[in-house]
Amino acid sequence: MRAVVCREWGPVDQLVVEERPPAPLEPFDVRVAVSACGVNYVEGLMVQGLYQVKIPAPFTPGMELVGHIVEVGGGVTDRHVGQRVFANVGIGGYVSEAVVRADRCLALPESLTDGQAATFMQSYLTGWFALTRRVQTSPGQRMLVLGAGGGVGLAAVDIGVALGLDVYAAASTDDKRALAAERGASALIDSSTEDVKARARELGDGGVDLVYDPVGGELGERCLRALGDEGTYLVIGFVAGIPQLPANQILLRNRRVVGVEWGGWAGRHPRENDALVAEVLALIGDGRLHPVEPTTYPLEEAGRALADLAERRVAGKVALIP
Template structure:
């Protein structure tokens, strides 16, 4: 089978496509013929050895995918050959096949598109958990989403609207803000043209947002936090802007505000029951047509490195996929 491999840590241009042996499923595992894989910001970190999890070299990036069960390992009973599934694997999804613990594999309906399945769980799961459990977003509150047209950002816009919030989208181009409008945002800040603090003041009447969703970090963190409303909750999702920022700790005191970390991967492992409840709610919204995942670009497996570069350069709007099988 073919796989996109990281054989030495570095930029995506160092990734190579090679033929490797098909994996044999061990006890409790299943082998899946993959159809598509989602590209996510952690993929840009893991290949540079900058992520929390550090797989041994060589490895294939890609933390989520969809496909068809090909072979069962000993003891697997809730799946069967031919099942259409999505898989959360951490890494290894930029390949034609993967063997993974069966607990990370979820059957999908026959009418669910493989592309949607491949890119749904991580972005929507992260944003839903962030807004529901960590941000305690309530109907009528104001939500500011930074990096609002990216994968997790656009999901946060959509879910925030569903939860009854007023959603302010902040992004770097008018094209990105136009997409956010389609997904439920009603106020907009183009931080390439407008000072972020002035934009927040304008869109909140000076009161500041109740919840700020931040997957960007870097230079936007401090001005956004200085603008948060009283008793606000600042959700730290990630640092796509590059720099991990620091904050004078008198500011949370003055604002009566909370800085709240969001680590969806650990949440799913530590609180599996709540995670399952979240996924049930998300799948219900998807089936009811209340969620409409947006895929902006697709790359073939041979161009998987370019897909990660696209993500690194912050060109992505909504979801970016690597297409694998027919």
């Protein structure tokens, strides 16, 4: 089998692919021939040693994979050879073959391609957790989504529209905005040329009800001011830096700031997360949510994939194909 390896923390172009013997199979494991590995923004941070959780090198990055079971351990009763499964492995996902605990595998709707199946989970579960568990929304509310052509932002657009929200999508390029438009955003804001805060306020008749912010930095800070009375700013991510949100702007108009950390919550609440996953899969199954078909790279080009993502060259999601 082949594995992408980060031998030491540093630039993503230092990743290498190593040939390895197959890992041993324990009684409750399955062996998966991987067909697509999901790539997430944070994996680039992990490789550089810049993520909040420091993973000692050497390690294989990658949290999400999809493939077919080629072998089952003696204690496994509910999985079979040939079955297509998704696994959230936490780490070690950029591989051509994986040994995974059977109870960490999930069967997914056949309607999803391997690429979609390997890349939707983190983005959609974050969005669904944020918009159904961290806040309660009502149809017709107006939501500004920042980074709306990236993985997390695009999923939020899709989920917002499915919940009946009026979604304004801010993104820097035509192709990113086009993906948001395909998912039903009612207004598109060019974040590279327009004043996103002013435009959102104008669209929202003086202020929006929700700001969904996976970007942060200066843009996030400004967009707190796009909220109207009792509006809520959802803190999702910091690709452009941690925003410094002025408390006076939270006080004014009775605004709220709500933190969202899906991954940690899911680890601490596995049963509740299973329910969340089931809800998202049902909505995908009946065609109300539409995970994007990712841009793909060969496993050998993991470094290029992570660089393209970090440097904002990718619209939607990214997958590695072993």
